[in-house]
Amino acid sequence: MASIQYYDVILKPLVTEKSMAGMAEKRYCFLVHPEANKTMIKEAVEKMFAGAKVKSVNTMNRPTKTKRRGMTVGQTAKSKKAIVQLTADSKEIEIFQGL
Numbered sequence: 514m515a516s517i518q519y520y521d522v523i524l525k526p527l528v529t530e531k532s533m534a535g536m537a538e539k540r541y542c543f544l545v546h547p548e549a550n551k552t553m554i555k556e557a558v559e560k561m562f563a564g565a566k567v568k569s570v571n572t573m574n575r576p577t578k579t580k581r582r583g584m585t586v587g588q589t590a591k592s593k594k595a596i597v598q599l600t601a602d603s604k605e606i607e608i609f610q611g612l
Contacts, residue, residue: 564604
């Protein structure tokens with residue numbers, strides 16, 4: 514595995530109805546690098562967002578799906594989703610403020 518820097522760990526925020534409802538409890542969802550572990554995700558969130566203190570990180574691997582287009586068969590890319598819980602005294606993440 515190549516060394517992954519903290520700015521390569523978080524790919525993009527995941528905006529769904531369920532993730533928006535979790536923001537009330539300071540719970541944020543991100544799509545992350547498939548090779549990243551929980552420690553890397555925690556460090557990346559604390560470095561990228563000033564004042565954020567991570568309480569816990571839960572991760573889920575989303576497997577590939579087989580897709581067809583006529584006779585051609587392929588697979589989608591695998592991905593990983595992380596749910597980050599911030600502490601009560603932590604600042605909120607500004608990316609989600611305007612949503």
